[in-house]
Amino acid sequence: MELSDSESDGRFTVAFLGPLGTYTHEAAYKRFADHAHYLERKTIADVFSSLSPSVPLGVVPQENSTFGSVIETCNALRGSHPGFVRGEVLLKIDHCLLVRKGVKLDEIRKVMSHEQALGQCQEFLATHLPLATLEKSTSTAAAARALLDNPPECAAICSQICATLFQGLEVLRQGIQGETMNFTRFYVVAHSRETVMPFRHPLDGKALVRISAPKLPSKSSSTPRSIVQLLDSLRLDVTFIDRRPSVSLEPFHDVYFVGVCNLVDEPGRSGEDLWSSWTSEVDEAAERVRQMGGDIDVLGVW
Amino acid sequence: MELSDSESDGRFTVAFLGPLGTYTHEAAYKRFADHAHYLERKTIADVFSSLSPSVPLGVVPQENSTFGSVIETCNALRGSHPGFVRGEVLLKIDHCLLVRKGVKLDEIRKVMSHEQALGQCQEFLATHLPLATLEKSTSTAAAARALLDNPPECAAICSQICATLFQGLEVLRQGIQGETMNFTRFYVVAHSRETVMPFRHPLDGKALVRISAPKLPSKSSSTPRSIVQLLDSLRLDVTFIDRRPSVSLEPFHDVYFVGVCNLVDEPGRSGEDLWSSWTSEVDEAAERVRQMGGDIDVLGVW
Known part of the structure; x- marks a missing residue:
């Protein structure tokens, strides 16, 4: 029923970590207001798994300024088809x-x-x-x-x-939170990299990549390279580095989620052309990492 | 009473995340066996705060191979005098x-x-x-x-x-844990960098440093440098990079905990001389980061 509603009134559907009244709901509304139908999901994993052509977008918390990264979101992004990050929303939290x-x-x-x-x-x-x-x-x-x-x-x-x-x-x-300045950043996740965004928004000039931690180099082998060399070969400005255990069965094998941004061009521009050009730049950075022997995936560009 | 016992029988005191029967207790016993008195503490923060000349050592969980870093330990290491890491213990976990x-x-x-x-x-x-x-x-x-x-x-x-x-x-x-191979790594924390270790153990050739995330460079300013440049200037092999929000009031200001190791010399050696020489090497790496404009502290050498 909801989908046919969505088709008839021209609004698109946005899944979010529900129920109604969560901060994620507030963040989603801050971004899409009355242009969207809101679909509440019980867990962050459910938001990711509900993404489809008829539910093209989702909103999940990514990081809080006091408490750090949201582990469930990191974990969801370790999967093979986690969706594609196409935006972020910053919200001040008052508990x-x-x-x-x-x-x-x-x-x-x-x-x-x-x-x-x-x-x-x-x-x-x-x-x-x-x-x-x-x-x-x-x-x-x-x-x-x-x-x-x-x-x-x-x-x-x-x-x-x-x-x-x-x-x-x-x-x-x-206002019972510990720090007086408490912000949470949310990701806007699209069903796939090819999803056409139904809502035009200025380009932030940011991207998210996932790099598999290379095994430590030993004296005898020259590849794979260390994580620092791989980060360096991105030749982009790194805004954060987050580590999680990989989903492989090997103990202590990690993946890194790396936020990058484009400082050369000022953010705040809009349009698909600008997005394509920044996407190419990120893809080229990923290709440099692969040429160093690194295992990298581009998880988002916005 | 416990301390005078400790003095009379030549055993030293090791604080651990209690009560008796925790995996941390098991890890501490694996390292110190009957050479130590064991002092149970209720929280990881309590283990750190109980470190003193009469409680020279503590054992805390640092990382699990399935679930990742232990946030309370990261948080304790953000403080100004968190103790000094002098060893690690690896334990297979069977829940x-x-x-x-x-x-x-x-x-x-x-x-x-x-x-x-x-x-x-x-x-x-x-x-x-x-x-x-x-x-x-x-x-x-x-x-x-x-x-x-x-x-x-x-x-x-x-x-x-x-x-x-x-x-x-x-x-x-x-054996109800998700992954068949489930390991936890524990840190052995000393009261201070100067604490004389009561128990000789082979050198692992590892170290832990804390680097404050520089503000993102802009086109107009050349300092402070990016986190990747700071990691690069360590010129040591980086085993992991963990990010936590700093304890400063500035939202989204981070600190990074960086594990490094020495691959040139093989681990397994022992003695204070070798420890001093590896310590000097880590101190020199930290000095290079400072010369790049970075804010770095050495939190452990073992």
Whole structure:
């Protein structure tokens, strides 16, 4: 039903880490507003696996300024067809402590939230709720909704909007994250590299590549080269380097997710031509890495 | 009392992520056997903060081959005096599903463990216990002990040794980790760089440095240099690169933990002279990074 709606009103479908009321929902809406249908998914892996010609785009959290990279997103990007990153959205995060109406701070025995939010609020939790049990949930909004099925001495950490989405809940404390400046960056992921973007947006001049860690060189062999040589041969500005175990069965074999950007041309331009030209530049960088004996995939250009 | 014991019998004290029966305990024992007193600590941060002249050494998990780096250890190493890494221990991990005697698999409603162990067993959990609530505990052994205070329909993921440490528990399933080859690497951390190691051990020819991510260079400024240039100027073999948000208030400012090794000389040698010579080599590499305008600290040599 949703797809035919989508076809009839000209809107495209965007999958996001749901339910309604998550920060990812907020980020997706910030980017696509009323131009899109929003399709809630239970996990980050579900967002990736729901990408298809009829669900061309998805939005997932990538990194928080306090707590670091989102491991589920890294893990999804280790797969063989993880989709193709075509954009990013930056959002300021303000966490609230949500409870059933009337519950007081000293009555709380359990705090539920996504592990990222629990991590971001660990200072508040250690100071004000040192004895509370912490329980991971699939999203901040799922934690809010779970308050209704739990005893009253529970709390959820989530966005303020959840207090209006679910009846009988109220905000007990606001802005409980550790750092005053707390931002999360989200990726806009397309079904494939060839997906035509339904929504024109200025080019950021960024890209994401995945490089398989070479085995350490020994005195006797000249290839494969070290990860530093491979990074160097990109000849692009590297904005971050993230390491995860690879999905291979070999223990301690890693893949690196490397963010790069184009500083020569200023960002903020738009149009498919500019995107194609920046894509070619990234492809050429990847080819240089391959010529050094490196194993590299381009996972996104935006 | 423990310290005077330690003085009288010539044994030194090693703090570890407790309680008794954790994999960290097993790793510490693998390295120091009966030469040490073992001091259990509740968290990885507690192990670091208990280091002192009378508790000269600690053992903490650093990385698992399936689940990746241990974030609490990375975070502790971001501080200003985190101790100094003087060794590593590699341990094969075999996770068990522990329950109160007589409890069957289909009765389990909640599974408790350290988040690393929950992550390592996620495939088993998704297949056999898809409806069970997952609860993070401070350690695998704490989860085992908590079985005694919880309703019978709970399980813990932990080492097999826990079934003998706590009465009334039994192993329901063994080897439930996702990958057949599951290893964890542990760091041996000394109170300071000057701590005299009480236990002679062959030199591994490894080191750990922390490099502050430079701001991205722009066309107009030549310094600070990019992270790739800084890594390159180490002129050492890089075994891994891990990124964490720095403890500064600036959003998205990172530090990198970089493992390096010495491939020119074969590992397996011992003695303070060899350690001093390898230390000098690492110090010279750090000095090269500083001359490039980089901010670097040597966090360990072993």
